Structures are given as structure tokens and as C-alpha cells.
Amino acid sequence: MSDLSRRTFIGAAAAVGAGLAADALPGPAARGAGRAVGANDKLVLGLIGCGGMGAHNMRVLMEKPEVEVAALCDVDEARMPGDIKNVTEKYGKAPTIYRDYRKMLERKDIDAVIIGTPDHWHALNLIHAVEAGKDAYCEKPISHSIVEAKSMAAAVKRYGRIVQVGTWQRSTPEFTNSVAYIRAGKLGKIVLARAWKTDPFAVGNVAPTTPPAGLDYDFWTGPAAMLPYAPNHVHGNWRWFLNYGSGMTGDWGVHMMDIALLGLSEDTDLAMPAEVTSCGGRLAYPTDDRTAPDTVQTLMRFAKPDVVLHWQTGRDFPGRPDHGTEFVSADGKTLRVWRGGWHVMDPSGELIPPERVEPTNDHWQNWLDCVKSREQPRSHLASMAQTTIVCHLANCSLLAGATVRWDKAKNDITGRAGKETLCYSREYRKPWKLPVYK
Ligand SMILES: NC(=O)c1ccc[n+]([C@@H]2O[C@H](COP(=O)([O-])OP(=O)(O)OC[C@H]3O[C@@H](n4cnc5c(N)ncnc54)[C@H](O)[C@@H]3O)[C@@H](O)[C@H]2O)c1
The missing domain is CATH 3.30.360.10 (Dihydrodipicolinate Reductase; domain 2)
Known part of the structure; x- marks a missing residue:
């Protein structure tokens, strides 16, 4: 195993070792309370899903003086070296690396996450993030199905989080x-x-x-x-x-x-x-x-x-x-x-x-401004x-x-037409379970 690989999967090994079950996050009562970010505070970010559009969003956000990136997460170590290098060079400190995004979400010092995973992951990534009190910049389309989209919207509302979707148009x-x-x-x-x-x-x-x-x-x-x-x-x-x-x-x-x-x-x-x-x-x-x-x-x-x-x-x-x-x-x-x-x-x-x-000002700045003001961003x-x-x-x-x-x-x-398709809903592969909010 290379040095990079060893470093990359310290977080992963810890997560796997902890034997985290798919739905083993704390109960809703303990959830959803994020840190209040003041107008002059640094906003500490983690990225879930490296190498593609998530990394692009991270690079744009790293240009903003109020942002600091502290952690990166991916399930493929080959996708991470470029992002690790960028963050390390920018902040003079290597980011913490995770394979399991739920371990990253446990960190109290992370205020918000960028979700750049494929669409079949967005619902779990986002709902778990808002349950953990994080704001989010989440890529589009927000979900793989209609039932997921409804639950995501209800969860964001319930926990009062600020979520910008990546529809920068x-x-x-x-x-x-x-x-x-x-x-x-x-x-x-x-x-x-x-x-x-x-x-x-x-x-x-x-x-x-x-x-x-x-x-x-x-x-x-x-x-x-x-x-x-x-x-x-x-x-x-x-x-x-x-x-x-x-x-x-x-x-x-x-x-x-x-x-x-x-x-x-x-x-x-x-x-x-x-x-x-x-x-x-x-x-x-x-x-x-x-x-x-x-x-x-x-x-x-x-x-x-x-x-x-x-x-x-x-x-x-x-x-x-x-x-x-x-x-x-x-x-x-x-x-x-x-x-x-x-x-x-x-x-x-x-x-x-x-x-x-x-x-207009840019989409990423609009999100940062709204995280501070708690107003709804353009692509809420x-x-x-x-x-x-x-x-x-x-x-x-x-x-x-x-x-x-x-x-x-x-x-x-x-009516029934459409409800039987996987674009409406589907059974999750075990042990994953969609948290349903209404
Ligand atoms: N807003 C835009 O203009 C725009 C442009 C391109 C892509 N996107 C969106 O961005 C998202 C990512 O697209 P992409 O083309 O960059 O995908 P990609 O496949 O290139 O990158 C996704 C990354 O997520 C990782 N990943 C998968 N499951 C994970 C998990 N559970 N935890 C952590 N990492 C995980 C993958 O290993 C991969 O490195 C999609 O939702 C896509 O629609 C938006």
C-alpha cells in the first residue's frame, strides 16, 4: 500500500472498525442543531464525492476567504489525490480523509458539506447531513426518485438547514x-x-x-x-x-x-x-x-x-x-x-x-451569504x-x-400510472434505508 493509500484510508479503517450500521446515527431528538456561523466566522467544509463536480464546487468555494476545507470523503482512493493536494497546498495542512461520510458528519467542527456523489447517493448523504446539523451544497438532480425528493425537502425543512442545489444557471x-x-x-x-x-x-x-x-x-x-x-x-x-x-x-x-x-x-x-x-x-x-x-x-x-x-x-x-x-x-x-x-x-x-x-453574484457566494443570513438561497x-x-x-x-x-x-x-417505476421509488439494497420525512 502506498503512503497515500495508507493515509487515505485511516478514516475508512476507523469507520469500518467501528462497525457502523447503515442507519446507526443518533435519534432525531439529538439531531439537526448546527453551529451558528457568525458574519466574520470561517465556514468549515467537508467534501463528499471527490474528483468530479464536487471537487469543482470545492475549488470555487476555496477561492472565497470565508471558507476552509477540512475533510474529504470518497469510496475510491484513486479519485482523491488531486483534491488532497489542492487542499493541502491552499491551507498548509492535509485534510482528514474518510471513506464513510457518516464518520465525517460526526465532526462538530464541520459546518457544512458539499455533496458531489452520483445521484443514487444524494438522498442518504443529504438527509444524514441535515440530521447531523450541517448545511449543504448538494449537486443536482437532487434525487434518484420522487419519494426521495419529497423526504429530502421535508428533512431540510424539519432541521432548518440551508441547502443550495448545484443548478448554477x-x-x-x-x-x-x-x-x-x-x-x-x-x-x-x-x-x-x-x-x-x-x-x-x-x-x-x-x-x-x-x-x-x-x-x-x-x-x-x-x-x-x-x-x-x-x-x-x-x-x-x-x-x-x-x-x-x-x-x-x-x-x-x-x-x-x-x-x-x-x-x-x-x-x-x-x-x-x-x-x-x-x-x-x-x-x-x-x-x-x-x-x-x-x-x-x-x-x-x-x-x-x-x-x-x-x-x-x-x-x-x-x-x-x-x-x-x-x-x-x-x-x-x-x-x-x-x-x-x-x-x-x-x-x-x-x-x-x-x-x-x-x-448577479455567483451561485457559491449566494450559498455562503445565505448560510450566514439563514435566508433561502436561489436554488433552495x-x-x-x-x-x-x-x-x-x-x-x-x-x-x-x-x-x-x-x-x-x-x-x-x-392514480397508479408511474408509481410502479423506479423513478417514483424503489426498495433500498440492505442495509441502507431511506429515512422518511413528511
Ligand atoms: N451542476 C452541474 O453543472 C453539474 C455538472 C456535472 C455533474 N453534476 C452533478 O454532480 C454529481 C457528481 O457528478 P460527477 O460527474 O462529478 O460524478 P463522478 O462519478 O465523476 O464523481 C462522483 C464521486 O463520488 C464518489 N462516491 C460515490 N459514492 C460515494 C459515497 N457514498 N461516499 C463518498 N463518495 C462517493 C465516487 O467514487 C466519485 O469519485 C452528480 O449529481 C451530477 O449530476 C453537476
Whole structure:
């Protein structure tokens, strides 16, 4: 074992040695009370899930003077060296390393965590974090299923924690200004919203093999179904497998449909569709290992406001950005927004001169400010639970082969269609158990 490996798994060995059961955290009465962070205090962070987007979030946050990173956690030691080096160089002190995030959550000196794990882990990571009194920056989509999203929102509310979800488009000027333009009624009455993203991601066919020594594949799989290990199913690629993620509909749909939903709503309590109908499947890559659909067309009918939302992913979109959101008005004008720009077109396609664009502060700073003020950040968990649920409804309809109906007041699917799919809920693999909050 290398020096790095030895150091890396001191925390892991301690956790395993402690024989921590999957649901062996203290009872709710002892939970949820975090340290009050003063305006001039350092905010001490831990990262759960290294090497990918979690590490990117950590690096952005490390640029902020009020942040200190004290601990890193991953179930694969090969994902950690770069992050260990960055933190050590920045603070002159090596971070403590964990394999089991629950051991990290026991630390009283950690105020908040960044959750950068694959989607099938978010619900447990986040609920356990808020139970332990931590605020969180949690990656999107917030959950693997509708039932998880509801429980996460209820837990965050119950423990009064500040959670920013990684939908940073809510903090960039092209999107904030577009949403403000629509909400101010400048485009007119909206009758149709469209959101799209191309999907060029085949992962190939790779025979199952033995997991690498540094990867705890059992822990990586966590509450998902245990499948034979194949290298093209894990890091980065898990999103193309419905056992772990939700395909492009959850991966980018959560960004692009989020903007549509914000534009159709008065605030961050989002308008929700009453009926959702999808068709599609694995049409472009039928022999690929991926199990998520590569072609999806979804129509959503809203009652309030009276509007249709069209979600589309697949091999498409020449002549326009490969992702985007559009709003169409009753008199035929279209507002189009994508990462890096937005414009308004009249019915003939002529550009309408743009307005002055108002700047915003960045998504990570917004979270830090809110952790101190205890106000809700732009992508607060309850609002992102709604967008995530909309994505899951699209997949529920596709998997069920039926129209799925949502009741916003009851915050649930009505009728049976969709409830039998794993995007609605699933049995966790033992010993993992979803803490259910209502
Ligand atoms: N906001 C954005 O723009 C954006 C962009 C990319 C990814 N993401 C999101 O970020 C999250 C991570 O995506 P990624 O592509 O970086 O994934 P990734 O697979 O590259 O990285 C995830 C890491 O988490 C680790 N991990 C898995 N289970 C763990 C556990 N129980 N405890 C600790 N570590 C664990 C893995 O070993 C891996 O190192 C996803 O939710 C994804 O949707 C968001």
C-alpha cells in the first residue's frame, strides 16, 4: 500500500472498525442543531464525492476567504489525490480523509458539506447531513426518485438547514434576466415553453470485471441494486444507467426545464404540470450498455398557468445551441436562452433589441451569504425538489408507457400510472434505508 493509500484510508479503517450500521446515527431528538456561523466566522467544509463536480464546487468555494476545507470523503482512493493536494497546498495542512461520510458528519467542527456523489447517493448523504446539523451544497438532480425528493425537502425543512442545489444557471445573468423578462410580462402571454439538450453519450459495451483495489464497489453501489462491476458503469458514466441516475432528462433536463418552470412561476414555489406524457427509448444506441433512454419527447400540460412545456433530448438541434430553453408567446414572439446568451425574436425571426442585462453574484457566494443570513438561497432544496420531480415524472411516464398525473396540492402522483417505476421509488439494497420525512 502506498503512503497515500495508507493515509487515505485511516478514516475508512476507523469507520469500518467501528462497525457502523447503515442507519446507526443518533435519534432525531439529538439531531439537526448546527453551529451558528457568525458574519466574520470561517465556514468549515467537508467534501463528499471527490474528483468530479464536487471537487469543482470545492475549488470555487476555496477561492472565497470565508471558507476552509477540512475533510474529504470518497469510496475510491484513486479519485482523491488531486483534491488532497489542492487542499493541502491552499491551507498548509492535509485534510482528514474518510471513506464513510457518516464518520465525517460526526465532526462538530464541520459546518457544512458539499455533496458531489452520483445521484443514487444524494438522498442518504443529504438527509444524514441535515440530521447531523450541517448545511449543504448538494449537486443536482437532487434525487434518484420522487419519494426521495419529497423526504429530502421535508428533512431540510424539519432541521432548518440551508441547502443550495448545484443548478448554477439560477445565478448567471442570461438566465436570471430571461426569467425576469418573462415574469414582467414583456414577452406577453406565454403559451408554450420548450427545453432541450442533445444526447451524444454512448458508453460502449464492456464486459464485467473485478473492481480496482482502491474502489469500495459495495459502498459505491450503496442503496442501488448490486450489479456486476464494469468500468464504464461507474465514475461519470453512472448517469446513463437508471440504477444510479436518470439519463439526460435528469442530468441536463433539471437545468433547462428549471428555467422554463421559473419563468412560468411567480417565485421559487414552482408551477407543476398536471399531466405528463413521454415517448422515446434507447433508439440511437440500442446495443450500448447504457440503460437510460437516448431519445425522449415529453409533453407536459399545466393548469396554472395554462401552458404546455415540451422537453426533448436526443441526437438533434443543428442550427441552434445543443441545449436551451424557449418561451413562446400567444402573439408568436420567442425568447431563447442558453449558456452564454439570450435573445428575443419577433414572429418572423427578427431579433428584438436586447435590454440592459443586470448582473448577479455567483451561485457559491449566494450559498455562503445565505448560510450566514439563514435566508433561502436561489436554488433552495424545496424548489429544486420540484424541478427534480418534474424530470422524474417525464421518466415515470416513459417507463410506465402512460400519461402520469401530478397533484401539486397533494405533492404526489394521482392514480397508479408511474408509481410502479423506479423513478417514483424503489426498495433500498440492505442495509441502507431511506429515512422518511413528511
Ligand atoms: N451542476 C452541474 O453543472 C453539474 C455538472 C456535472 C455533474 N453534476 C452533478 O454532480 C454529481 C457528481 O457528478 P460527477 O460527474 O462529478 O460524478 P463522478 O462519478 O465523476 O464523481 C462522483 C464521486 O463520488 C464518489 N462516491 C460515490 N459514492 C460515494 C459515497 N457514498 N461516499 C463518498 N463518495 C462517493 C465516487 O467514487 C466519485 O469519485 C452528480 O449529481 C451530477 O449530476 C453537476
